[in-house]
Amino acid sequence: MKKNKRHGASFKLKVVKEYLRGDSVKSLALKWDLSRSLLTRWIDRYNSSGEQGLSPKAHQYHCAEFKWKVVESYLKDGLSLRDCCSSYGIANESIVLSWIRRYELSGLAGLREQRGRPKIMKDNIPPRKSKPLTRLEELEQENLYLRAENELLKKLEALTQQKRTQNKKR
Numbered sequence: 001m002k003k004n005k006r007h008g009a010s011f012k013l014k015v016v017k018e019y020l021r022g023d024s025v026k027s028l029a030l031k032w033d034l035s036r037s038l039l040t041r042w043i044d045r046y047n048s049s050g051e052q053g054l055s056p057k058a059h060q061y062h063c064a065e066f067k068w069k070v071v072e073s074y075l076k077d078g079l080s081l082r083d084c085c086s087s088y089g090i091a092n093e094s095i096v097l098s099w100i101r102r103y104e105l106s107g108l109a110g111l112r113e114q115r116g117r118p119k120i121m122k123d124n125i126p127p128r129k130s131k132p133l134t135r136l137e138e139l140e141q142e143n144l145y146l147r148a149e150n151e152l153l154k155k156l157e158a159l160t161q162q163k164r165t166q167n168k169k170r
Helices: 009-020 025-032 036-054 064-075 081-088 093-106 108-112 135-169
Strands: none
Touching: 009 025, 009 036, 025 036, 036 081, 064 081, 064 093, 064 108, 081 093, 093 108
């Protein structure tokens, strides 16, 4: 089976219709070179949401209360991961599983934690120099730049000289 292969909604619908006509999940998985779990996920989405369940969805942000409701239904109501996903419209079981793990580690605070880069930059960035450079500082910077440029040109000349000697030896 190929990993990370994207399938369009029309292909998914075609495979699900074949299943509904009577083909088994195992035979369809072999025929189309897909995993059985992926096929059952497509079938569940089709059964719960129709053709819209097979179309790709944009990234959704879920609030902590929603996450808590899903985790609670898994832990207390005894729903399976797959049932939680189909009843709450979540794309994948791994999302629910990560919420459960975070809840077990940190409680409700674990469901609220933000991931990624903070939205507002922190104030601990040192301010830039606002005063202009003196003539001496400007000359020192220019001197440093010219030295670096000179060294670069010397290295380039040495490399071309080395290349010429190697070509002559051949």
